[in-house]
Amino acid sequence: MISKRKFSQLFFALLANANLFALWKKALYRGGLKGVCFPGLNCYSCPLAPFACPLGSLQQALASLKALKWQALSALSYVVGTILLYSFLLGRVVCGWICPFGLFQELLFRIPSPKRVVPRALRYVKYVLLLFLVLLLPALLVGPTGYGKVWFCRLVCPAGTLEAGLFNLALRPELRSLVKTLFYWKVAFLGLVMGLCVVYFRFFCVVLCPLGLIYGFFNRVGFFKLFWRGEDCLDCGICRKICPLNLKIPEEINGCECIRCLNCLKACPTHVIEINLSLTPAGKFDSGETSVKSGLCERTEGHRTNSDR
Numbered sequence: 001m002i003s004k005r006k007f008s009q010l011f012f013a014l015l016a017n018a019n020l021f022a023l024w025k026k027a028l029y030r031g032g033l034k035g036v037c038f039p040g041l042n043c044y045s046c047p048l049a050p051f052a053c054p055l056g057s058l059q060q061a062l063a064s065l066k067a068l069k070w071q072a073l074s075a076l077s078y079v080v081g082t083i084l085l086y087s088f089l090l091g092r093v094v095c096g097w098i099c100p101f102g103l104f105q106e107l108l109f110r111i112p113s114p115k116r117v118v119p120r121a122l123r124y125v126k127y128v129l130l131l132f133l134v135l136l137l138p139a140l141l142v143g144p145t146g147y148g149k150v151w152f153c154r155l156v157c158p159a160g161t162l163e164a165g166l167f168n169l170a171l172r173p174e175l176r177s178l179v180k181t182l183f184y185w186k187v188a189f190l191g192l193v194m195g196l197c198v199v200y201f202r203f204f205c206v207v208l209c210p211l212g213l214i215y216g217f218f219n220r221v222g223f224f225k226l227f228w229r230g231e232d233c234l235d236c237g238i239c240r241k242i243c244p245l246n247l248k249i250p251e252e253i254n255g256c257e258c259i260r261c262l263n264c265l266k267a268c269p270t271h272v273i274e275i276n277l278s279l280t281p282a283g284k285f286d287s288g289e290t291s292v293k294s295g296l297c298e299r300t301e302g303h304r305t306n307s308d309r
Contacts, residue, residue, distance in 0.1 A: 005097055005261060013100035016040065017163075022047035026171045037082045039090065040099030041211055043157070045164035047171055054083050055134065055211045056160075059150035063138040067146030087218040088279075091225075095205060095212045096259035101159040105204055108197040116199050117246045118206045123257060129156065130210035154182070158190040158204060166190075201244045205259065216256030220282045224260065226253045227276040239264035239273065249273075254282045 016038050019029040029050050038051035061076035086094060095102050109115075133152040142148045153160050165186060169175055196203040205212050219225070228250040239249040242263045247255065249264055253273070265273045276282075 006103075008097045009100075009103040009106075012040065012098045013103050016042040016051060016100050017046065017048035019048045019050045022171070037079060039086045039094045041101045041157075041159050041209065042099075043153075043160040043163040045160065046167060047164075048167070049163070054079060054086070055157075056150055056153050058083065059134055059138045059152060062135065063142070063148030063150060065139055066142050066148070083214060087215050088222045089224070090215070091219045091222040091260070092212060092215045092256075092258060093224050093260045094215055095209075096261045099212075102202060102205060102259070104159075104162075105197045105202045108194055109201050111198045113198050115201075118200045118203060122207045125207050126210055126213045129208060130213055134210045152210060155186075156189070156208065158186075158193045161186040161190040202259070206245065206257065212259070213256065216258075219256060219258055219260075220254045221279075223277055223279055225276045225278070225282050226258070226260075226265065227274045227282075228253055229272040229274070232270050232272045234270055236269065238267050238269065242267045 022029065026047070028045065028047055031050070033050040034044070034052055036051050037054040037057055038049075039054070041055060042049055042051065042053055044051075044053045044056050057075075057079045061072055061079050064072040065076070090098075129152060133156065137151045138148040140148070141151075165183060169179070193204050193208070200206070230250070233250075240247070243249060244261060244263065245257055245259065247253075247257055250273075252258060253264070262275075265271075265275070
């Protein structure tokens with residue numbers, strides 16, 4: 001039976017790519033919905049996409065600042081406001097339950113192969129990509145016309161290569177004469193990312209995705225948080241073992257990397273992990289009272305002895 005999360009992922013993937021008329025018209029949808037940013041990573045230039053991508057829209061607004069000024073500022077205000085709204089209300093719930101490219105990565109990870117954990121140091125690559133390719137270069141590196149480029153989409157984004165580049169070429173073979181070296185780089189990079197996603201759970205999310213990083217900044221202060229009741233914890237370690245991202249729980253239960261899959265919540269035998277819907281910032285270890293070390297003996301009393309560990 002399909003889980004609630006997989007059902008949600010599939011529903012939103014279909015919603016984000018619902019413009020089936022493109023299969024006959026072979027053209028991008030340009031209606032009113034194109035002005036609405038979909039929460040997850042889903043390329044604007046995909047023929048099936050009726051919505052805009054927030055990451056691409058953010059870069060486009062920044063790239064137009066010098067040339068269009070007030071129009072670009074208006075667009076930038078809208079895009080930033082939309083991203084902040086999604087961030088405060090959902091955080092990385094978007095990543096775990098909504099993003100189509102997240103679902104694609106999880107399907108790749110199901111392919112039989114040796115499985116590995118992404119080295120923690122690689123998590124910081126997406127910070128560099130967010131700062132330079134998404135924020136600084138589009139606004140600062142402009143051409144004679146005053147326009148910059150959407151550098152992350154242009155050089156990195158595998159979702160754009162898959163959904164826009166390859167799909168457009170399949171629908172419209174006449175575009176193949178326009179293909180240049182940059183496209184071959186993007187295809188090779190897409191293949192590399194797909195291969196790594198077979199071995200590493202959500203490699204793109206963990207290492208490369210600036211949009212997930214933005215949402216992650218709000219995991220601790222947004223509306224959707226996780227709460228850990230330390231005084232009732234058995235310290236059995238099941239939550240840490242079942243976490244697909246190998247997070248340290250409870251320390252990272254509301255950290256930037258948590259995609260809100262809720263595996264830990266469902267697996268906990270004493271249900272000490274709960275959903276907390278409020279705008280109150282999460283406290284230390286998200287219990288508000290008990291730390292791991294100081295509460296260890298008190299938590300285990302009545303549950304099991306020290307020799308049982």
